[in-house]
Amino acid sequence: MHQLRFLGLLLAVSAPALAQTPAAPSAGLAPLTxxxxxxxxxxWLGTAPSNVYWGEDGRTIYFNWNPEKNRRDSLYQVAASSAGAPRKVSPREQRELPASSGEYDQAYTRKVYEKEGDIYLLDLKTRKVRRVTNTAERETDPAFAMRGRMVSYMRAQNLYTWDPATGETTQRTDFRKGSKPANSQPTDKSERFLRAQQLALFDVIRQKDQDRQARERQQKALARLRPKAIWIGQQAVDNLQLSPDGRYVTYTLVQEPAAEKVALVPSFVTASGFTEDISTRTKVGAPQTAYELGVYDLARDTTFVLGYRELKGLDEQPAYRKEYQLPAKAPMPADSAKAAATKASQPKPATELRRVQPFGPFWSEDGQRAFLVVRSADNKDRWIVALDPVSQKITLLDRQRDEAWINGPGIGYGAGNVGWMPDNRRIWFQSEESGYSHLYTVDVTSGQKKALTSGKFEVQKAELSRDKKTWYLTANATHPGVQHFYHLPLEGGALRQITTRDGANEATVSPDGRQLAVRYSYTNKPWELYLMDNKPGAKMQQLTHSTTPxxxxxxxxxxxxxxxxxxxxxxxxxxxxxxxxxxxxxxxxxxxxxxxxxxxxxxxxxxxxxxxxxxxxxxxxxxxxxxxxxxxxxxxxxxxxxxxxxxxxxxxxxxxxxxxxxxxxxxxxxxxxxxxxxxxxxxxxxxxxxxxxxxxxxxxxxxxxxxxxxxxxxxxxxxxxxxxxxxxxxxxxxxxxxxxxxxxxxxxxxxxxxxxxxxxxxxxxxxxxxxxxxxxxxxxxxxxxxxxxxxxxxxxxxxxxxxxxxxxxxxxxxxxxxxxxxxxxx
Missing domain, CATH: 3.40.50.1820 (Alpha/Beta hydrolase fold, catalytic domain)
Known part of the structure; x- marks a missing residue:
């Protein structure tokens, strides 16, 4: 047998122990190994509290924790009033708790949420829960629709609504895979002649054809009570939304690329004793998923796919492409590494429109306006546009371009942190336009833009208070390595610092806005949970002790x-x-x-x-x-x-x-x-x-x-x-x-x-x-x-x-x- 010798290659999972005695450690310190x-x-270190959230009554704080050193974290709770010792939530209590996530109505009197694949409606005043669905299929994406009169949700890529007043469930869309069936009537002249001849010669055939036409008329009459069948080929549907007035259903059409080669990772040490392959991902440059925004106009019983051809800069190509527009006889780069990689044919200047991905729409609370966030597939552009579904038009409100790529706190790779101001006329969003992620508004009628925050720091998190009067911000305004919680007036102005301890302060505001559950840590102190009033300089009361002696x-x-x-x-x-x-x-x-x-x-x-x-x-x-x-x-x-x-x-x-x-x-x-x-x-x-x-x-x-x-x-x-x-x-x-x-x-x-x-x-x-x-x-x-x-x-x-x-x-x-x-x- 041949022997393979790998120079320097060490295939090992164990090593001889090394002496770990510290070199002259400080007196009294336990030696590290x-x-x-x-x-x-x-x-030995302990498990920090995580996933902190408030109970809907504002009296209880819930979080994941593991002081008992089990294999997994468990759900704990602590009373916000007495701030006593945390206690583990029993399995029975967990089953009865509403989900921590969900959507509230405008007045914060109700909450709709998904739990274990079904939809529930919680009345925040009475604490009563109504089960909206109870099916083997999974329902997702619950929301309030029709200005709060209905609950909407998705099931099997279709949109449904449920009326709390009557208990009636209505299917709002009927998306179908494949192509629309062809018309049963022949189009060829010779076929039409033969059909007419058959009907004229044979009474039995004529009677059967009349029965068939009667059934089709009856089915069309019944179909008026059901949603329009929308054929989507091999695409998938996501992000189904019903407009506040109930006239439009918007949806995202998702087209996965043709099957590409996927990298397989073999797992050698398995329970079966056989090598098992793990299918992972494609590699950079493989064809990517394509997205379109569809609109179903129920009043007109028509559908259309939104176009973006007039979007400013859609045909603008990245600046780096100019480097490859070399003269025909230009020599290859001298650097050997570059030369090795540039042997592939150099791309020609591209003039095609870039692909985009739409996010939204986001409807104003009064239901009169909507906007989209649109991102180019190369992530070098992000547009915020007003959407008018009647005219099928979009209007540019803001464009952020970066020759590198768009990202940053509150921006990310999706829609980012966006919403409507209380006046239903202005949109708020975060942008790195100034070089740092800050908070902006833009008026959808005048196009006027305003920065609410500025400076050489980042707004890392921003949300409006429930009363719509104050911004709650997390920012590193005092030092790049310190995160504090701030208040900011609705129309901008001076930041009002609430937390005081250097380190990181992850604040979660109570439903009534009076208290904060703060997950805090310092350089050499792991995360713990604290409680404090939502006021500048308020005392922080520690609720957990996670580290071991x-x-x-x-x-x-x-x-x-x-x-x-x-x-x-x-x-x-x-x-x-x-x-x-x-x-x-x-x-x-x-x-x-x-x-x-x-x-x-x-x-x-x-x-x-x-x-x-x-x-x-x-x-x-x-x-x-x-x-x-x-x-x-x-x-x-x-x-x-x-x-x-x-x-x-x-x-x-x-x-x-x-x-x-x-x-x-x-x-x-x-x-x-x-x-x-x-x-x-x-x-x-x-x-x-x-x-x-x-x-x-x-x-x-x-x-x-x-x-x-x-x-x-x-x-x-x-x-x-x-x-x-x-x-x-x-x-x-x-x-x-x-x-x-x-x-x-x-x-x-x-x-x-x-x-x-x-x-x-x-x-x-x-x-x-x-x-x-x-x-x-x-x-x-x-x-x-x-x-x-x-x-x-x-x-x-x-x-x-x-x-x-x-x-x-x-x-x-x-x-x-x-x-x-x-x-x-x-």
Whole structure:
């Protein structure tokens, strides 16, 4: 038999234990170990309260919690008046509780909601619940219709209404798959002659034909009492709405693309003992779903599909396309990576209208007006338009364009945070027009637009109070890494800060607006639930205590928030962890958070709790740790968010290089002993750092990393790099696999084998590339039962033992100072 030898390739799930005794820890502190940090978090850290909401009576706060350290969280409740000890809600009580989500009528006297596939109506005054449906089929999307007189809902892609006064249910639409049946009457001349001849010759045939026509007349008469049959071919229907006056039904037609090749992820360790394939997704650039807005005019008994041809900028193509409009004899780019990727034929200038996706309509409370949010498929445009279903016309109210992509707090990739002002004449929405997400209004009659908030901060959440007099906002107005709850007058003005503690304050307002349930955390204090009055500076009363005595026995550090002056002059925020008595020319580790668009250099408890604790362990061992909110991170406005457009591994990477330089120049770190690590996007940056900045980073651990963006999903990648066949240069300069030859330092790669997000295939392809390049100072540790986010404590423990060993082997004094670094593996 042939033997296959993988250079540097380590297929292992266990590693020998490393000595974990801290180097001169502070007196009285419980020593940290990888085993301790990576245990089941519920067992030793505790489980924070989550999914907080108020009971409809405003007297009770509900939330998910797990103080008993069970396998799953349970629903708890606490009285808001006495603020006593929380208690678990029994299964019987849960069955009787209304759903936490739903829709209220305009006066907030009733609530309609779905629970376990059926629809219910709750009277908020009497607390009585009426069951609207009780079927085997699932009903969804309940709403109030006909100005509150009816309840509407969806069943099997059709719209129904229920009348609370009579109990009558009415089917409002009749969508049918396929094509409308052809007319039974012949159209061919010869066929018409033969039919007439048959009817003239045979009495039996003539009588049967007369009976058939009588039945058809009767069916047409009955059909007038039923909705019009709407044939939709192979499309699906979603977002069914009845206009407030009952005249129009609007709906979204969804056309899935023809069957495309889908990546399969094999699962090797299964209960069956057989390898089982998991069907995941297509790759970036595959055909995408198409959407249209249909309108059914019940008064005219007609349907139409809304058109957008007159929409301003619909034919405007992205600016990057001009780079590919080269002269016929222009030479190929000299850079080998770019040349490899631009061999595909370069696209011709496109003049076609771009595809769009409509969201809405959103009807005013008086039912007189409606608007849509329309987004281009390439996410470079968002339009807000007034809709007139009578004339089948739309009128532009606001356009936001970004040559990168539209996103941001309150904007997202859908309709975003939008609604009607109380005057039923103005629309409110959030936009990054100024560079930061702020709150705006626009008048649908005059087109006049007004900013209600402004400044170099983000409005991260906005909603109107129930009395329509005050805005409730969450914003980082005092510091990018602090979130407070604010009041704002309806027409704008000065923000009125309600919460006072630095950190993050996630406030949920009681139904009467008098109290707040606040989920609060600080840098070194995990999330807890508090109660306070909805007034500036009110006292916060703690309702939960989630952390364990063992967790509390260690003095967790409060890292300093610093700014790094990047090479282009930008201020880049970062968390800095330093030993109490740092060693001159000591080692340092830079952590790269995942997701790209995510914030971690802030003053609240990190979602990277294990990494935060690992950083404390590293500091105990004499490391300085830097955690950077690099370009592309959330919390800092549009220009930071889009700073990676068409070049991932550009400014986001140089921000880390500039951070390494600051560590050496200001904090006494040895420039020869800096490591880097991170997962997902952080793993991608680690690979780019090790491949393109080998003299800056001596060792790196890349976890669940994207190695080639052409193999990632469409929804994320297309926004940043466009399609690979249209912008091949962006993919070539952004994908680590093209730069693998630059590896000098020690590289550890870790990946779950059933990763349905960043597929295991990604790291396998890079491994083959490293083998062919004859690189030896790398290793791959694989985890057979893990998806993208690890679950098993044993996997977490193994992974971080390897990371620690990598750094201890290569960064500590006594390790080699120049080439030939060790990966630290077995």
């Amino acid at each position: 990888v085993e301790k940090i990576m245990r089941d978090q519920a067992q 063992e967790f509390e026995s260690y003095a967790w550090r409060d890292p300093e928030i610093i700014t790094i002056k990047a090479r282009d002059g930008a201020d880049v925020y970062a968390r800095l962890y330093r030993p109490a008595n740092p060693t001159a020319q000591g080692p340092a580790v830079i952590f790269v958070h995942g997701a790209g668009y995510l914030q971690n250099a802030h003053k609240w408890w990190s979602q990277y709790s294990r990494e935060y604790m690992f950083h404390n362990l590293l500091v105990d061992k004499g490391y300085t740790v830097l955690d950077i909110d690099y370009r592309g991170s959330a919390g800092y406005g549009r220009d930071v968010r889009t700073g990676i457009y068409r070049y991932m591994g550009g400014k986001d990477l140089t921000d880390h290089v500039d951070g390494a330089k600051l560590l050496a120049e200001k904090y006494g770190v040895s420039a020869q002993r800096i490591g880097i690590y991170g997962g997902s996007y952080g793993g991608f940056i680690t690979l780019m750092a090790m491949f393109t900045q080998p003299d800056v980073f001596r060792a790196g651990a890349a976890l669940r990393s994207v190695t080639d963006w052409a193999h990632y999903n469409h929804g994320y990648t297309d926004n940043i790099l466009n399609e690979p066949y249209n912008d091949s240069v962006a993919y070539a300069r952004s994908s680590p696999i093209y730069y693998a030859n630059g590896l000098k330092g020690a590289l550890l790669m870790c990946h779950g084998m059933v990763d349905t997000n960043v597929h295991f295939q990604d790291i396998v392809r890079l491994s083959q590339r490293l083998i062919e390049l004859k690189k030896e100072n790398w290793e791959l540790a694989v985890y057979p039962v893990e998806d993208h986010g690890f679950v098993e404590p044993s996997s977490w423990t193994d992974e971080y033992k390897r990371i620690l060993k990598l750094f201890e082997t290569n960064l500590k004094p006594g390790s080699p100072a120049t080439g030939g670094a060790s990966s630290g593996g077995n």
